[in-house]
Amino acid sequence: MSPFLAISIIILLAAVFGYINVKFLKLPTTIGLMLITIVFSLSVLGISYFDDTLLNIEEYIITKLDFRSLLLDVMLGFLLFAGALHTNFEQLKVQRWPILVFATIGVLTSTFLIGGIMYFVLPIFGLNVDFIYCLLFGALISPTDPIAVLGILKKANAPKNLETKIVGESLFNDGVGVVVFTTIFNIAEKGNQEASSFGYIMELFGTEVIGGIALGLALGYITYYLMRSIDDYDTEVIITLAAVMIGISIAQKLHLSAPLAMVVAGLLVGNDTVRQSAMSEVTETYVDKFWELIDILLNTILFVFIGMEVLVLTFDIEYIFAGLLAIPIVLVCRYLSLLLPIHFFDKRLGFVPKTNLIMTWGGLRGGISIALCLGLTQDMERDLFLVITYILVIFAILVQGLTVGKLVKKTQSQHP
Template structure:
């Protein structure tokens, strides 16, 4: 499958599913597209039983698309920048303590909890996963996905204060999760685990990404401030996102964190000085459109992962149990600091429940698990990740508004 044909297929499916959803289903955009794509994937997956489709050719074509590379190397930078640019920094600043606790300590603690529970359950099911792979699963599934959160939560009538906590957490903890995952993967590839080496990699990726985001954001601010021509300024934002993200990945610092910081700066730092009212309108509308189109492509891609999975009964059982492991871990990392430091987080019980249930997983987790070396272990973790993402987007995404309205 050549690149142009793949893009044509994705755009046509995105447009068709978006139309069906808006006309008939009327579900939130992200959920509707993911659900329809999942149904199509199930039809293709089951076609070998009742229809004479070239299933193996379809499976191989999807495998050749390299979904993980598309998400991590192309889509992620655009989506994080767009999401951060439309986020109010003043609102995030008010919630900086809980955001910092959940985005840093929460991801690290959750990674360990999930790894320990998954390792124990896998031993009981006689799957014998190495502990390093359990840690990798913990790192890739712990971060709440900013793309899923922004696509669902902001339209679910969640109280503004709670929404700011969850959105802020999701913008930063995915960068932390990616950094932890990369450090663990490097450990797996090298065959030696050292806390000093792991810590150094973590600091290099995380601190380097934040510093790069600040530098890129300030440079972009100066460029935007020096002219008043909205077409050129839109091109500048596009160039900084594409070039900045590629540069960060090339020098091995977190492009994800860099795009979040740069997006926050463009959307909040002296914006009235950098852009005229006309430019602001065009820049924001452009990135809103980019966000919508790429979201549509992303959630069709992650639904198509279903076609490349090789299912076995024990793997499915572990995948279902993984949903409860992830929910239990999420409950612990929210309630543990809430009970220990009530004045620091200032959460009531209803808000804690919303933060737990609003911690959605999405395309980032699937992209990370797809990037693992090919093995039977990868297939096991892919099934577990897909089940968690499916439950998160469809079940949690459809019920979060009802939870927000309950007493």
């Protein structure tokens, strides 16, 4: 089976499942697609006891299209650029300091809290895991997924400053989370003093994060300059596409953070000043519609992929119990990691009531966590953490995703 045929089957499934969702379930797209795909994959698993043809095809597709590489190396950059392009830049400027703290200190705090607690909890189930591997799990599960949260929050009619905090944090903390994960991964893999030294960690952080932001600024400015110098919507749409594709390629070549570069570039190109000075009304409409379509298409493929990944799990009962216990642990750790930053900025920026509760429940985990987990080696307890991560992602999308809107409405109605 060629990669083209494999992708064609994925898109066919996405179209069929999307139709079923819109026609019958009427759930938010990301939630509906993942739910239907999980049911489909489990059905294929059941049918395989009589005829394993469908199971072999689905497993082959998962293997042929490397989910981890596809998401982290390609899809994530496009999705983050599209998300940043439609983010309210002025609100983001107002909320920039809490967002920065949430996306850095918050991720680090959550990583160590989750890793530390899991290190002591897992032996309850007879699972003795090294502390460094528990930290790896803390790093991959701490970033919230902008891909999962963007569409759901918009439909929840959350207050704009609250939406900006959650979306802004989600856009930036995945880039930081990937850097934290990569650093701990290198320490765990090499196990030497050099890999764990402060200088090495700061060098990696500087290269990935600062380099990624600098690349994003350069790409954003070049894109703005080119779009301002012409008035042709076809060419201007292609310029934005070229900026993303070349930007991702440069970031990969220079080992910079492609996610952060795409977020910064998207925010620059999408802010009101650039729109007014570089885009005609027709160009703005076409650019927005083009990236909305890209966003919808890739989101659709992504959540079908997440649903199909159920076939690679090892269903040990200890792993499942550990995953179920991890749900409250991760939620409590996120709440605690946000506590001090929210308290510090509350008086200055006037946060809406129950901000911490909403940000905790609205901080969904998604494809990024699964993709990072797939990068673990067997020595790093890959099978165990993959099951735990999958349970957390399913809970986040299906339970938190379906109820965060109601939580927002309830908390805001109590404090008009």
